[in-house]
Amino acid sequence: MKNLPRNLALSLGLLAFTACSSTSLPNPTPPSPNPSTPGTDTPSTGTLTPIIKPSTRVLEAASREALTQLKVVAAPTNGPRVVELRYKTVTPFLAALKTGDVLVSEPSAAAPSGFLLHVESVRMDGATLVVTARDAKLTEAIEQGEVSIQESLKPERLLNVENLTSGVSLSTSSLRPQDLSTGKNYNYHLSLDHVFYDQNGKKVSTKGHIDFNLDAGITLKLTYDWIIPTGIFFRAGVGVYQDAKVQVSAQADAPINESIELQRLVFEPIIVSIGPVPLVFVPTVALSLDVDGHIKGDLTYELIESVGAGAAVQFDGEFSKDFKAPELKFEQGFKKVQANADLKAGPKVKVDFLLYGLAGATATAQIYGHAVANYPTGTPQFDLDLCAKVTAGVNAPMISDALSWSTTVFDKCADVVTWTNKPPVIEKFTAVSEDLFGGPDITTASNVKLCAVAKDEDDAKVALNFTSSKESLPAADTNGCTVYRFKTTGPRTLTVTATDSGGMTAVRSLTLDVKAVDEPVPTVSIQAPTAGQVVYLDGGVATTYLKGTSSLDDCKKAKWTSSNPADALSPDNCGAPIVTFNSLGTRTLTLTATNGQGESGKASVTVNVQAKPASNLAATASITKPATTNGQVPAFHGDTTFTVEALLGDPENDNVTYKLTLFRTSTPGDAKVIAQGTATGTKNGFSVAKAIKVDTFFGQCSSGEFTLRLEASDNHQASPTVKTQALKVVQCPQ
Template structure:
């Protein structure tokens, strides 16, 4: 199934602006008073700094994720500072003291660190530290900093591969720009890590436009008198990011896997803001990050996404608790293209504003807009598309106040924005082939087709044919991509049949498929079992005849036979009923023909040649087995071992006298060779030149049998198994008539 749905609905992807800030109490300005352990780094020492690295940077420089780990505390940062030479400042430095520095070489964001170890090494000085707070560095003091940030304040722009600023050179920043436009065509997930193989990837496409209206504004206030914070928890924070945002997000996947991953698409980092509380420098680093996350279980090809336009303001105010107001304008449309039998996926577009203190964690506001696809078959609807909005704010202001760690989800909205329409079912004939022929009145058991309905497995089926009316009409529950076969049926009249299969789903949509077949009349198949082709028969002597026929269209009896000879003087029976005989009147080769016509006068015929010879002094007996009867192309089967069968035969002899007859099985047994099992042997006086025999037997009494599983069967070679009737008049050698047999079921 492949379809496209587009509709308009509402989704706001951003946290709205907070209300007007609550002004802090009006108090006299507090003169800074520095902790005696606070040591402001000298310019000489700043220049001597070779490297400044966090030994656990991955953890300590990452804001705790309120989505994955709500309430998690930030990691304690530890660092190592390597100075190329000693300075008077370093020579007097002691463990337990606090180093505080404004930005300089090797430390573009400055630092505020507590010393844990000092190691002179070959002219260098290595200082190991852990992060300290402004609350520790100052006994008394305050600051009140606020401002508005725009494109001119950007210091750097980092972009993921496949994320390109629109209208600008790659990674270029236009200081006059009032918007940040990003084209996105990047890999969200790569199963094997090789981007040159694309069939194992999940790709994110679209664009993101951040337009600065009132700027990205911030306000931080901090005040402490005699070691006591004046503001609640020692800090007042307000961040407000005002903008117009538009985005178009499309996720494409064609693989089977479970995914949970987040990537950074872009990061806007602004110039450091440095100010002093007395001699102590404070460094703020504002930044905005755009990320995308994906999670779910994908099992086939799918593409989904959304287009949105939002006018909003993301921000928060913290002053004796959080204050939040949601306010936005929005325009939202969606689409989904699903070829999946089953799959779920959720993509999120995240905007996070942060104010980093000395490059480490601080206040943040985060908004996550998400679009989620849920596809499953069979189900109604096949897929749904949902949107969601999450707003988070928090402070991890360890550098201001040690005890202030706070995360809060301030709003959460979820709603369905699209679902699949009812899809048309499908039906397709699997068999028969178009134009296939079938015999009249013969059972057909391969009228089969497949049904498919993505919305439901319950379909109403109608299978009809021209000239024969309705074949079947029923409510069927077949499951998805399932086969259905019509119960065996036959057609009584000849000609072309157009079979029409129609399925209707519960929504009223239908699908049809047709198939044409031809009903034909096959002539009877005819067999002459006796005499055999090329046999010698005696002139003026009745010869037993045995004919058989098979008609696929109808049951035919012995009255349908007509015997013919190419010699007009030969005496032939009118049909094959009873025990027919033929008398040949001239010597030489005769052609004996057996014909049979069905009820529609279709002719089946077969012929053999016999050699008519002179009578001997003593005519030998003539024998035929009349039951079991061999049909054209069909060999009689033995019953299961233990079952019974009836055998019948006829013996004629033109010379009166004693006849010895023998019923027997001829067979092959593995590793033994030919064997003969006598069923009955008798000598009787032939009266009236004819003897009819009938006997009910149990073949397993005469043939070696075994039990295989639940079926008893005959332990004989399936080939060369025959039933034989042998006759001898005491003068002539044995005269034999045999019927081949199948070993029967069970082995």
């Protein structure tokens, strides 16, 4: 009879990540053929009669106790590990070991996942037995057999919970009240509240919770198969149920591709036997937060979701997959969008169900939000999808080298919200006079308060800008207001523009008619030149300062003129105005101030321009401030600060020494020096200013009649030029 090829048929199923839902979701059973249904916690060896190879050796309790160390001495990328076992005593079982034996062990203190090894050598190292071995394939120990496991990975089976980052806590209970809509218990509750990543200008944080359960199932069958020519059949199934409320925040100006490990759950090994051979399956669960994409700015969104799906992968000569389409249910949560982003972020659960802790089936389930934000450039918008991604695979060289494959079973999304930035709305725009007694009209004397109220349903930050058809207006304050006094009369259009962070705008306008104010006729006085002052031409030209004041607060509304059209004067009373003479004779200089109603006030002085004589000309001097106006002597309190200004000059441009004093009019011998010194460059005039208080010189609460005296000399004249100004100092206020 012709020898037929020996074939291996394997069937393996995995069901994991069952998380309880607050809404009715579909049964997560993958498409037919179904994997093992978890939840029975009942191992089964099936009906196939076990056939164990003669070289298989199963460690008994005494030999497991004697093992002190399992050390990996080589772990090639492709190929089995090489390990070294060290035993403190040589039991009868160990004494019979030889090269070629296949050594199998349940978990022990030195090998918590058990092992399946092919013995390469046995030697003594003093009193210690040393066994060198490589990882073996299951088919080296078992000719035929089958086993099924269906386990609920409940909290009481946890060996260890490893916290991999702060801000994450896991609470467990097998006694949680049943959810009335699903009939399931919540065994695990994961709380998130922490900044998980904050490096290089990239920051990711989450806040919220996830409720879930974990189940796993596996069916393994080894046999001679004379029918299936490919020799291997494999199928793994995965079901996903999850309820979560998670807020994800990210701030960055760069790409982000991070997987931040949160917790690792290690369960006690599940031990089943084919005949005397123990098969040790080690379930582990890894929880992580995955973030992938790019972001420029600040993005926050919240997912309130329930997910259910089923999927399977299969190998029958080649790999394939099929699935039951996921059903996604969600609620729209809080969002903050001030970013350009394309970001996927959410929690991920990875379950490994590994034979002897080394190889087997793996599945991952990730529920994530896919956020696309275009803000504020372009058309502001925000799209948020809820996505479920499930991968499944197998890497089981201990069973067969052909079993190494993984695939994304599905990656499906449902739209949560599509938001496009809406423009703000201006609810109110007003222009109101702040003057309590100004009457109903707004005039050029009114302080006008402009205020606007704008709201934006998408954005709390709205900028306001005021404009006028006639003038520039000040910026709005934090309350959306500004105050302005209009300088011209007549109607104008006032507009407020509201702009949100995305550049969307709203505009509202009003018409304001500014009336003329009933202003008093301006009063004007001239301090320099003084009446009848003589000015001397030097080289055919003479220049002197002009000093005048008016009751108007606008120097541009006061103009200097001369009765001699050849004289050149400054255009207004701003700064330090001057007059230039180039002809002899007497002329009248006039300062005219005109109010907004066209009413004018004037003051004039006569100046006599003469040729410069050969003899020395005396220095000129005048006290320009304070000044007697309309016969009224200036008056101050003794503790009031006021400025004394003097104007000095010399036709020959000589240096002028000066002294400014203050004394009680009745006692000139008790004069106090206010300022003194030497003025240079005096041809066109030299100004001196000094701020004083009378009390500084004459004691607290001084009062009475006082005199300012200015003496000036060019050091060539026989006697100084003297000017005085009377002051009245009134008593301190009671």
